[in-house]
Amino acid sequence: MSFDVELKSVARHYGQVKAVDGVSFSAGPGEVVALVGHNGAGKTTLIKLMLGLARPTAGSVAVLGQDPAAGNASVRRRLGYLPETVSFNPALTGRETLRFYVRLKGGKPSEEDALLERIGLAHAADRRIGTYSKGMRQRLGLAQAMIGAPVVLLLDEPTTGLDPELRQQFYAIVREMQAQGTTVLLSSHALSELEGNASRVIILNEGRKIADGTLDELRHIARLPTKIRLKTCEGGAGRLREWIGKPAKLTQINGHIIEIDATPEDKAAFLRRATAEGAPFEDLEMVPPGLDELYAHFLAARTSK
Numbered sequence: 625m626s627f628d629v630e631l632k633s634v635a636r637h638y639g640q641v642k643a644v645d646g647v648s649f650s651a652g653p654g655e656v657v658a659l660v661g662h663n664g665a666g667k668t669t670l671i672k673l674m675l676g677l678a679r680p681t682a683g684s685v686a687v688l689g690q691d692p693a694a695g696n697a698s699v700r701r702r703l704g705y706l707p708e709t710v711s712f713n714p715a716l717t718g719r720e721t722l723r724f725y726v727r728l729k730g731g732k733p734s735e736e737d738a739l740l741e742r743i744g745l746a747h748a749a750d751r752r753i754g755t756y757s758k759g760m761r762q763r764l765g766l767a768q769a770m771i772g773a774p775v776v777l778l779l780d781e782p783t784t785g786l787d788p789e790l791r792q793q794f795y796a797i798v799r800e801m802q803a804q805g806t807t808v809l810l811s812s813h814a815l816s817e818l819e820g821n822a823s824r825v826i827i828l829n830e831g832r833k834i835a836d837g838t839l840d841e842l843r844h845i846a847r848l849p850t851k852i853r854l855k856t857c858e859g860g861a862g863r864l865r866e867w868i869g870k871p872a873k874l875t876q877i878n879g880h881i882i883e884i885d886a887t888p889e890d891k892a893a894f895l896r897r898a899t900a901e902g903a904p905f906e907d908l909e910m911v912p913p914g915l916d917e918l919y920a921h922f923l924a925a926r927t928s929k
């Protein structure tokens with residue numbers, strides 16, 4: 625398999641600070657890789673290394689088979705980048721701004737109109753950016769990153785400041801790009817939104833990679849319990865507790881809802897028993913561990929080493 629992005633044992637130190645420390649990973653066409661981690665974990669530095677804006681202190685970075693810091697113009701043209709803080713000239717309109725970037729990047733004439741349509745800003749294209757909301761400016765930033773149909777898209781905290789609906793719209797566009805074979809790398813603090821939107825998650829802490837995999841793989845490695853939420857009739861929680869029995873770790877939420885923490889094996893055994901015995905509950909809901917819990921797990925595992 626050929627990779628669009630390949631990092632091998634990359635380090636980037638700033639004096640004593642190890643912003644990135646021995647990170648390796650690769651990403652291929654159609655992958656959406658999320659870089660997650662606390663403030664200062666090294667996400668932006670990794671993105672800058674992939675853009676060639678920072679040079680590695682050690683190790684190697686290849687983007688589309690080239691060293692991005694070498695300044696190869698054909699590679700640059702095939703990269704799209706949305707910086708952490710987007711700032712545009714407030715006196716220009718959305719269309720003027722995008723046209724400027726289309727020319728700068730050697731995009732197709734009038735490409736700005738198609739992009740404005742695609743990100744849902746056509747109605748405000750001739751308004752000055754000074755009158756745009758934060759979400760509109762963020763979308764304009766995304767349109768700018770999409771000029772020239774990039775093969776690799778690097779998005780630094782693209783959904784910061786977007787409301788839930790705009791986030792969903794944003795991820796719908798990312799999925800379209802993914803379907804066209806674009807390799808997308810994005811950084812995020814909002815872990816929960818990555819469910820269903822990232823094909824892989826890389827967890828960073830103090831410059832180091834502490835986990836890398838699909839959400840399912842990470843869940844499997846972490847072996848975090850699934851929550852089984854059981855609902856019974858009002859006041860029936862006591863009887864339900866008795867039926868569940870002692871060994872299960874359970875939390876009584878109120879008079880009719882109980883939650884059990886179940887390992888994957890417990891879960892199957894519990895369902896078999898419930899079916900066989902006609903369990904005293906009316907409804908059951910399974911809540912698999914979310915990304916936030918996974919993140920906490922890998923961080924704790926790291927710091928206890």
Ligand SMILES: Nc1ncnc2c1ncn2[C@@H]1O[C@H](COP(=O)(O)OP(=O)(O)OP(=O)(O)O)[C@@H](O)[C@H]1O
Pocket residue numbers: 638641642643644661662663664665666667668669670708
């Ligand atoms: N140019 C620089 N000079 C000195 N230190 C830097 C430089 N760039 C980054 N750092 C340091 O490297 C570490 C990683 O920074 P980076 O910006 O990559 O983190 P981040 O994960 O993007 O954080 P955030 O979530 O706050 O955006 C931080 O400790 C930061 O202070």
Ligand SMILES: [Mg+2]
Pocket residue numbers: 667668669708780
């Ligand atoms: Mg950052």
